[in-house]
Amino acid sequence: MKITIVGGGLGGLTLARVLRVNGIESTVYELDGSPTARDQGGTLDMHVESGQRALREAGLFDQFRAVARDEGEAMRLMDGKGTVYIDDVAPEPGGRPEVDRSALKRILVESLPAGTVRWGAKVTSVTPSSITVGGETIESDVVVGADGAWSKVRPLLSDARPVYSGLSFVEVHLSDVDNQYPDAAAFVGPGSMFALDHGKGVMAQRNGDGRIRVYLAIRAEDENWVSTELVDLADPVQTRLRLLEIFDDFAEPLRGLIADADENFVPRAINALPVGHRWPRVPGVTLLGDAAHLMSPFAGEGANLAMLDAAELALALAAGSDAETSLAAYEAVMFPRAEQAAHESATNLVECFEPGGAQRLAGFMA
Numbered sequence: 001m002k003i004t005i006v007g008g009g010l011g012g013l014t015l016a017r018v019l020r021v022n023g024i025e026s027t028v029y030e031l032d033g034s035p036t037a038r039d040q041g042g043t044l045d046m047h048v049e050s051g052q053r054a055l056r057e058a059g060l061f062d063q064f065r066a067v068a069r070d071e072g073e074a075m076r077l078m079d080g081k082g083t084v085y086i087d088d089v090a091p092e093p094g095g096r097p098e099v100d101r102s103a104l105k106r107i108l109v110e111s112l113p114a115g116t117v118r119w120g121a122k123v124t125s126v127t128p129s130s131i132t133v134g135g136e137t138i139e140s141d142v143v144v145g146a147d148g149a150w151s152k153v154r155p156l157l158s159d160a161r162p163v164y165s166g167l168s169f170v171e172v173h174l175s176d177v178d179n180q181y182p183d184a185a186a187f188v189g190p191g192s193m194f195a196l197d198h199g200k201g202v203m204a205q206r207n208g209d210g211r212i213r214v215y216l217a218i219r220a221e222d223e224n225w226v227s228t229e230l231v232d233l234a235d236p237v238q239t240r241l242r243l244l245e246i247f248d249d250f251a252e253p254l255r256g257l258i259a260d261a262d263e264n265f266v267p268r269a270i271n272a273l274p275v276g277h278r279w280p281r282v283p284g285v286t287l288l289g290d291a292a293h294l295m296s297p298f299a300g301e302g303a304n305l306a307m308l309d310a311a312e313l314a315l316a317l318a319a320g321s322d323a324e325t326s327l328a329a330y331e332a333v334m335f336p337r338a339e340q341a342a343h344e345s346a347t348n349l350v351e352c353f354e355p356g357g358a359q360r361l362a363g364f365m366a
Helices: 010-021 051-057 061-067 101-110 182-188 225-230 236-246 252-259 302-319 323-352 357-365
Strands: 003-006 026-030 043-045 075-079 084-088 098-100 117-119 123-127 130-133 136-139 142-145 163-174 192-197 200-206 212-219 266-272 285-287
Touching: 003 010, 010 026, 010 051, 010 101, 010 302, 043 101, 051 061, 051 302, 061 098, 061 101, 075 357, 084 357, 098 101, 123 142, 163 225, 163 252, 163 323, 182 192, 182 200, 182 212, 182 252, 192 357, 200 252, 212 236, 212 252, 225 236, 225 266, 236 252, 266 323, 285 323, 302 323, 323 357
Parallel strands: 003 026, 003 142, 026 117, 075 192, 142 285
Antiparallel strands: 043 098, 075 084, 123 130, 130 136, 163 212, 163 266, 192 200, 200 212
16 A cells, blocks of 8 residues: 655644554655744643554654653643633643644654655645655655645545634743743743633733743734744844734733743734535545644644554554555544534633633633
């Protein structure tokens, strides 16, 4: 069976690794020129039933534990005035430890033989039995779209496209915080901090490289407003002043995360596929992760589900009598699981950014 995986993120790499563990080779085609070609994003809490299960199926659980940060499970929830509703220290090891995306990606890449991933490979067209890369057509028995929100594979199966949620982020970083910004480091703590109020949010997380990564959440009807009107990449001084004005009703320690941030402001519109997105069985092709069920981050399930999708798809292909039986079995389990998570994500986004969001979230978590 010749398996082609489009997309070398956590889902695509997990699929390739679990397939290999089960004696099946595959090839991953990734647009990025290398595993470190761009910032890989923040930290992830690996759930026992999904992300951790996938790592066990991949034979990489010990490597994961070596770089996981149990202290990253600590969580602080407050409103914009700084009133704290939850201040949880990290539980004993064995729950949902945090791991930097970059560290997790490195582990997966290093577990694959050289040549499994073709870096810098731009896929220009896809059919259910082939892909075209740089003028070369590669025939396949199975094509898997693990290529994220704007998947090139998805149109073979579905007309659905991501829709703007009404919420946008501006991502900022504070570097070397223990030495440069000890007050901010103490305020955020060793894990994550959420401050929600008046339809806005300041959400911060410690990374394993000495950084605090901050996501400033802002409601905006126009999905392009944050990237075109608020963030000016050529003028970080004015961008910072505009953000401080937007968050002028938040407590000073929260505004300090904006004031002390590096001069790299990254706008991000939050998009999602329709809740319950699915497709009729198309021979030879399927999707996993964000390509299949893009959702907002407010269920904490995106990367975990992508890795679980990958592991279950690999196991189905290894156990099935033929590819179509395996793909049908995988999708039958994946669809309802993804729908439940997407519904939770969409509900939580609304609940968090309505008045009293911090109190409601605290009650839900309790």
